Amino acid sequence: MTEKIPVTVITGYLGAGKTTLLNRILTEQHGRRYAVIVNEFGEIGIDNDLVVGADEEVFEMNNGCICCTVRGDLIRIIEGLMRRRGKFDAIVVETTGLANPAPVAQTFFMDADVKEAARLDAVVTVADAKWLSERLKDAPEAKSQIAFADVIVLNKTDLVSADELAEVEGRIRAINPYAALHRAVRSDVPLQAVLERNAFDLDRILEIEPAFLEAEESGHDHDDGHDHECGPDCGHDHHDHDHQHGHGHAHEDHHAPHAGMKHFHDDEMHSVSIRHDGPVDPERFVPWLNDLIQRDGPDILRSKGIIAFKDEPRRFVFQGVHQILDGDLQREWKEGEKRESRLVFIGRKLKEQEIREGFEKIVLGASAAQETLHS
Numbered sequence: 001m002t003e004k005i006p007v008t009v010i011t012g013y014l015g016a017g018k019t020t021l022l023n024r025i026l027t028e029q030h031g032r033r034y035a036v037i038v039n040e041f042g043e044i045g046i047d048n049d050l051v052v053g054a055d056e057e058v059f060e061m062n063n064g065c066i067c068c069t070v071r072g073d074l075i076r077i078i079e080g081l082m083r084r085r086g087k088f089d090a091i092v093v094e095t096t097g098l099a100n101p102a103p104v105a106q107t108f109f110m111d112a113d114v115k116e117a118a119r120l121d122a123v124v125t126v127a128d129a130k131w132l133s134e135r136l137k138d139a140p141e142a143k144s145q146i147a148f149a150d151v152i153v154l155n156k157t158d159l160v161s162a163d164e165l166a167e168v169e170g171r172i173r174a175i176n177p178y179a180a181l182h183r184a185v186r187s188d189v190p191l192q193a194v195l196e197r198n199a200f201d202l203d204r205i206l207e208i209e210p211a212f213l214e215a216e217e218s219g220h221d222h223d224d225g226h227d228h229e230c231g232p233d234c235g236h237d238h239h240d241h242d243h244q245h246g247h248g249h250a251h252e253d254h255h256a257p258h259a260g261m262k263h264f265h266d267d268e269m270h271s272v273s274i275r276h277d278g279p280v281d282p283e284r285f286v287p288w289l290n291d292l293i294q295r296d297g298p299d300i301l302r303s304k305g306i307i308a309f310k311d312e313p314r315r316f317v318f319q320g321v322h323q324i325l326d327g328d329l330q331r332e333w334k335e336g337e338k339r340e341s342r343l344v345f346i347g348r349k350l351k352e353q354e355i356r357e358g359f360e361k362i363v364l365g366a367s368a369a370q371e372t373l374h375s
């Protein structure tokens with residue numbers, strides 16, 4: 001079987017530093033060859049011309065709302081690329097700053113041919129340290145981009161004070177406590193921090209954030225109801241794009257001591273994590289998960305999990321984006337490795353109690369429920 005090509009999706013609000021990151025990826029010596037797909041908003045491709053490295057092939061997805069037209073474009077481009085396998089090692093997709101990354105991520109689960117050939121390696125969100133806090137208030141896309149991230153590059157730290165940095169990190173953590181977070185100036189993160197991360201592997205998240213599945217706060221049940229899910233006749237109004245490029249003067253040393261993380265409640269976006277120390281019956285688990293995802297999918301932005309099935313030497317790994325779910329048996333549990341199931345749901349208005357009770361009662365059956373560790 002040929003290896004699936006890893007795909008890195010770079011997202012982030014307008015002007016956050018996505019193209020800067022992409023240029024870094026394309027110019028640094030890493031011995032890997034990347035095919036680049038750029039999604040732009042508007043008729044005329046500009047980003048394409050801003051991307052350096054003439055040797056790299058840049059494919060443009062153009063025109064309109066990514067939710068509707070671009071998915072088809074993306075599928076077409078990836079299928080085209082697959083016919084020229086061997087010419088590149090990985091794919092990087094840069095999305096428009098206005099996109100909700102969900103439809104892009106979903107492409108890698110939904111389209112059978114794409115799924116066969118490529119795997120979503122990580123969603124990397126570039127955030128503008130100067131403007132993110134503001135955008136989180138007025139731009140739902142900005143929030144979705146943070147919530148979706150596996151890796152967050154907190155860029156433009158040269159433009160903020162240590163206090164402001166702590167504040168924005170706290171806001172990011174309130175939305176997404178799981179992503180690896182790197183501070184950057186001109187998107188200067190080590191490339192191994194963003195590329196070929198296999199970020200869907202929960203183990204990696206646990207390495208970075210050992211407390212990942214522990215104590216977290218869930219938000220209240222508020223929602224502004226604005227989720228960017230477009231139908232086929234999307235009539236999105238995308239006109240209020242203020243192009244906040246943060247060209248201010250650097251006024252603080254970004255190496256200033258870390259002011260300590262602030263904690264915020266995010267009323268809208270939160271997460272539910274469950275772990276269970278004991279075998280899980282696939283015949284109960286799979287229908288439960290499918291039902292949950294079908295029913296609450298619109299509110300569940302991301303779901304991921306590793307499950308220890310009864311009498312199964314391999315780990316069952318699933319991940320999903322909204323209603324689209326994908327799971328398979330992967331590597332074997334290692335000698336001495338704790339056979340613990342871990343599940344995470346990230347989204348809006350999650351029915352935490354229902355999810356927990358569902359897992360305990362439906363999946364485990366009431367008697368086994370005691371063993372479940374609440375996190």
Ligand SMILES: Nc1nc2c(ncn2[C@@H]2O[C@H](COP(=O)(O)OP(=O)(O)OP(=O)(O)O)[C@@H](O)[C@H]2O)c(=O)[nH]1
Pocket residue numbers: 012013014015016017018019020021047096097126155156157158159184185186187245246247248
């Ligand atoms: N001060 C400062 N400016 C930066 C930094 N990173 C990028 N910029 C500048 O910010 C502007 C936007 O950067 P881009 O990389 O084009 O951002 P983008 O996210 O691709 O922008 P869009 O394509 O408009 O969404 C450019 O003028 C960059 O030179 C940084 O860390 N600090």
